[in-house]
Amino acid sequence: MPVPLSILDLAPLVSGGDVPDALRRTLDLARRAEQFGYHRYWVAEHHFTPGVASSQPALLLGQIAAVTEHIRLGSGAVQTGFLTALSIVEQFGLLDALYPGRFDLGLGRSGQARTEKAAGGPPSGDAARVVDGLLIPKHFDWAPIFASKRSALAGGLLTQPGAQPLGLTEVLDQIDALLAGPVTDGEGSEVTATPGAGADLQVWLLGSSGGESARTAGARGLPFAANYHVAPAKVLEAVQAYRESFVPSATLAKPHVMVSADVLVAEDDATARHLATPFAVWVRSIRTGLGAVPYPSIAEAEAFVWTDQDRAIVADRVDTQFTGSPQTVTEKLDTLQRVTGADELLITTIAHDHTDRVRSYELLAKEWSA
Numbered sequence: 001m002p003v004p005l006s007i008l009d010l011a012p013l014v015s016g017g018d019v020p021d022a023l024r025r026t027l028d029l030a031r032r033a034e035q036f037g038y039h040r041y042w043v044a045e046h047h048f049t050p051g052v053a054s055s056q057p058a059l060l061l062g063q064i065a066a067v068t069e070h071i072r073l074g075s076g077a078v079q080t081g082f083l084t085a086l087s088i089v090e091q092f093g094l095l096d097a098l099y100p101g102r103f104d105l106g107l108g109r110s111g112q113a114r115t116e117k118a119a120g121g122p123p124s125g126d127a128a129r130v131v132d133g134l135l136i137p138k139h140f141d142w143a144p145i146f147a148s149k150r151s152a153l154a155g156g157l158l159t160q161p162g163a164q165p166l167g168l169t170e171v172l173d174q175i176d177a178l179l180a181g182p183v184t185d186g187e188g189s190e191v192t193a194t195p196g197a198g199a200d201l202q203v204w205l206l207g208s209s210g211g212e213s214a215r216t217a218g219a220r221g222l223p224f225a226a227n228y229h230v231a232p233a234k235v236l237e238a239v240q241a242y243r244e245s246f247v248p249s250a251t252l253a254k255p256h257v258m259v260s261a262d263v264l265v266a267e268d269d270a271t272a273r274h275l276a277t278p279f280a281v282w283v284r285s286i287r288t289g290l291g292a293v294p295y296p297s298i299a300e301a302e303a304f305v306w307t308d309q310d311r312a313i314v315a316d317r318v319d320t321q322f323t324g325s326p327q328t329v330t331e332k333l334d335t336l337q338r339v340t341g342a343d344e345l346l347i348t349t350i351a352h353d354h355t356d357r358v359r360s361y362e363l364l365a366k367e368w369s370a
Contacts, residue, residue, distance in 0.1 A: 002368055003337055006040035007033050007361065008076045008229075008260060008348040011053035011060065013294040015352065022053040023060070025354050030064045032358050034071040036365035039344065041068070042076035042106060048154045049291035051282070058091035065099040074104025076225065076346070077206040081110060081165040082158045085174035086193060093179075093196030105175075106204040106225065109168055109213050128316075131236065134339040137316035139233035145289040168205075168216055175203070203251075204258075209234040210241030218242045221249020223256040228336060229348055232320040235259060239340050258344040261336055262321040264351060265360040265367075269324040275356050276323045277301045282350070283314040297352045326367030333368070 011026040013019065030041050043060050046052040054060055057075035064073055073095075078088055092105050128137045145151060159165070166174070177183050181197025182190040204223045207213030208231035217224035218241070226238040239257055246255045264279070266272035278301035285293040296304075322332040333345055347364065351357040 003342060004039035004344045005365065005368055006042065006072075006258065006344055006346045007038050008042045008044060008346050009054065010044045010046065010292075010348070010350070012292070012350050013051045013053060015294045015296050015300055017294065019053045023063070025357075026054070026060070027063060027067050028354070029358060029361070030068055030071070033361060034068045036362055037369060038071065038347075038361070038365065040072040040074055040104060040346075042074040042104065042346065044076050045079050045108075045110075046292070047079075047082075047158060051285070051292040051294040058095060061103070062095055062098070065095065065102065070102070072104060072202075073099075073102055074202075074204070075106040077106040077108030077110070077204075079110035080107050080168065080171045085166070085171050085178060086196075089175055089178040089193045089196035089199070092201055093193060093199040096199040096201060097195045101200045103199075103201050104204055105201045106206055107168075107171070107175075108206045128319075132339050133335045135232070135320055136236060137233050137319055139231070140287065140313070140316055145287075148289050150289060168212055172203075172216070172220065207238050207242075210237035214238045214241040215245040218245025218255065219247055221247050221252045223252060223258065225258040225260065225346060226340070226342075227260050228320065228340070229260040229262040229317075232316055235340060239342075243341075256343050257341065258346050259336060259340045259342040260346040260348060261333065262317065263329055263333070263347045263349050263360065263364065264321065264323045265326055265329050265349075265363045266356070267325065267363070269328055272323040272325065272328075272360075274298065275351055275353075276321060278352055279321055279350070280311075280314050280318050283317045284310055287313040287317075295350055295352055326363045329364060330367045 009026055009029065011022045013022045033041050041064065043054045043057050045055065045057050047055055057078055061073050092103055095103050178193040178196055179199055182192040184190040204225055205213050205217035206225040208227045214224060224242045226235050228235040242257065243255045264272055264276045266275055277298050278296040281296050281301045281304050282292060322329045337345060349357055349360045351360065
C-alpha cells in the first residue's frame with residue numbers, strides 16, 4: 001500500500017493572469033484533488049510575493065472548505081513570527097467550528113528565523129551527493145537575501161513597531177493552552193478563545209533543516225513536514241533530527257513524517273520536461289530576492305538569457321524537481337519515500353496552463369494508487 005499523497009498549493013499567479021484568476025484556479029484544483037483521492041490540501045503563507053496569492057492561509061482555507069466535502073485542509077505553514085498565538089487559534093478555531101475535524105494547523109518559524117538567517121544562517125554544506133538513489137544537492141545560502149533592504153522593508157511591514165516574536169516553544173505552549181481553554185493567571189482570572197477552545201485541529205511543525213523546528217516537533221510528539229522542495233540539501237538531516245528527538249505523546253505514539261517534492265507529470269517524459277521549462281526562471285526570481293514572479297509561459301522561459309551565475313543559484317531546485325511520465329515520477333517519489341522513510345508525501349506542482357497542472361495531479365494520483 002503506497003503512502004498517502006497530499007498537495008501544497010501556493011495559489012500561483014501566472015504570466016498574463018491576476019489574483020482572482022489564481023484563486024479560482026486554486027478552488028478548482030482543490031475540488032479536483034478531492035476527486036483524485038489526495039489525502040490533504042495545504043496552502044502556503046507568503047507575503048510581498050508578486051506571483052503568489054496565498055498570503056492568508058485561514059481565509060483561503062475557508063473558501064476551499066466551502067467547495068470541498070471531506071479532504072483534509074491545512075496550512076503549510078502559518079508564519080508564527082508574524083501572528084500571536086491567539087490570532088492563530090481564533091482563525092483556525094473559526095474554521096473548525098464551520099467545518100469540524102478537517103483542519104491541520106501547520107506552523108513554521110518564518111519571521112522568527114529571519115534575523116538568524118540574515119546574521120549568517122547555517123553553513124553552506126557539503127558538495128552534492130547521491131544517497132541510495134536520492135540526489136542531495138549543495139545547500140543554498142539564503143543569508144544575503146534575508147540581509148537585503150527589501151527583506152528588511154517586508155519584515156518591518158509584517159510586524160508591529162518594537163514587537164518581538166515569541167520563541168517557537170512559547171508559541172506552542174500558548175496555542176496548546178488556548179485550544180485546551182480556559183487560560184488562567186493562577187489568581188482567579190481566566191479567558192477563553194472563542195472560537196478556538198476545544199477546536200479539533202491537528203498541529204504540525206514544518207522545517208527545512210535539522211534545527212529547532214525538527215527538534216521541537218520530535219520533543220513534543222507532533223507530526224513533522226520536511227521540505228525537500230524548498231531545501232533539498234537539508235531534508236535528511238531534518239528527518240533525522242526529528243526522529244532522534246521524538247518523544248511519544250497523546251498525539252503520536254511514534255514519529256510521523258511528511259516530505260515535500262516539486263513535481264510535474266505529463267503523458268511522457270519529453271512533454272513533462274517541455275512543460276517544466278519555466279520552472280528554472282521562476283526559481284531564479286525567488287533566489288535573486290525579488291520574490292516569486294508570476295509563473296512564466298514556456299515561450300517566455302525559452303527566450304530567457306541565462307548566465308552561469310543564474311544557473312548556479314537554481315541548480316539545486318531544478319535538479320530535484322521530479323518531471324516525467326507517471327511511471328518516471330512515481331519511481332522518483334518511491335526513492336524519496338524510501339530514503340527519507342516518509343509516512344506521507346506532499347506534492348507541489350506549478351504549470352503555466354491550468355489544464356496541464358490539473359492533469360499532472362490526475363496522472364500522478366492514478367499511477368500512485370495503481
